[in-house]
Amino acid sequence: MLEIKNLHAQFEDTKILKGVDLTVNPGEVHVLLGPNGSGKSTLGRVILGDEKYEKTEGTINFKGEDFEEFEPSERAQAGFFFTFQSPPEIDGVSVKDFLFAAKKAFEPDFASSFKFKKGLTQTLEDLRLPGEFIDRETNLGFSGGERKKIEMASMMTLNPDCAFLDEIDSGIDIDTIKQIGKTIREFLSDKSKSLILVTHSDKLLEEIEPTHVHIFGQGVILKSGGKELVAEIQEGGFDKHVKKANTKLNVVN
Numbered sequence: 001m002l003e004i005k006n007l008h009a010q011f012e013d014t015k016i017l018k019g020v021d022l023t024v025n026p027g028e029v030h031v032l033l034g035p036n037g038s039g040k041s042t043l044g045r046v047i048l049g050d051e052k053y054e055k056t057e058g059t060i061n062f063k064g065e066d067f068e069e070f071e072p073s074e075r076a077q078a079g080f081f082f083t084f085q086s087p088p089e090i091d092g093v094s095v096k097d098f099l100f101a102a103k104k105a106f107e108p109d110f111a112s113s114f115k116f117k118k119g120l121t122q123t124l125e126d127l128r129l130p131g132e133f134i135d136r137e138t139n140l141g142f143s144g145g146e147r148k149k150i151e152m153a154s155m156m157t158l159n160p161d162c163a164f165l166d167e168i169d170s171g172i173d174i175d176t177i178k179q180i181g182k183t184i185r186e187f188l189s190d191k192s193k194s195l196i197l198v199t200h201s202d203k204l205l206e207e208i209e210p211t212h213v214h215i216f217g218q219g220v221i222l223k224s225g226g227k228e229l230v231a232e233i234q235e236g237g238f239d240k241h242v243k244k245a246n247t248k249l250n251v252v253n
């Protein structure tokens, strides 16, 4: 599904990603754990093709195609979905119209219908957001948690092949985290889907069964393993891994 090799990227003159290798197959759930500022969100943005970041080395292949040639909208249309950590407000466009337009960009033949509206209302209600939110201007005056729920509703509406959820659970109350977990499990019930999840919260990891866990630090994946890495980080934190990587880098230099 997604194959990233030796990815290097920078923002202006600052190198952020320094050689990321990551392969995500259908049906896999990859969790990225790492300290703030280590480059996790940048990874998602570079996969999506955010032009603020310059990709300096490496390749990103999605479903067998080189993303290099794709605009961000084409990357989304190809089936890659990335949530914003701070989703923007879209004045004058209701949640319903926004998501309908997005869906139509995916599927030009998609027609608005009672069913679409009903399905979306249900998705929002499942996420503990009153159904009338579908008629509100997108994200205008929404709380942080409400915006995250709209991101989840976008994912469910667009039904991408690979979703990168970036701290979807931050600022969310415990009951809603359970709901988000349930929504993610519903998405993953189709075994052809794959997920990359960045989180700092144990609560969401109780809801989702990762197949792969990666410790991300200083722009690279420092260690990969299974669920046992979650417990290791919960107990020992990131410092040990980051220090070890520093030592290694010094040796190489």
Ligand code: ADP
Pocket: 011, 016, 034, 035, 036, 037, 038, 039, 040, 041, 042, 043, 052
């Ligand atoms: P993480 O998501 O792991 O917390 P980020 O990918 O957001 O980390 O950021 C990695 C580093 O790159 C940070 O030091 C951050 O300040 C910097 N950075 C990323 N994007 C920008 C940007 N648009 N403007 C300025 N600095 C940025």
Ligand code: MG
Pocket: 040, 041, 042, 085, 166
């Ligand atoms: Mg981040």
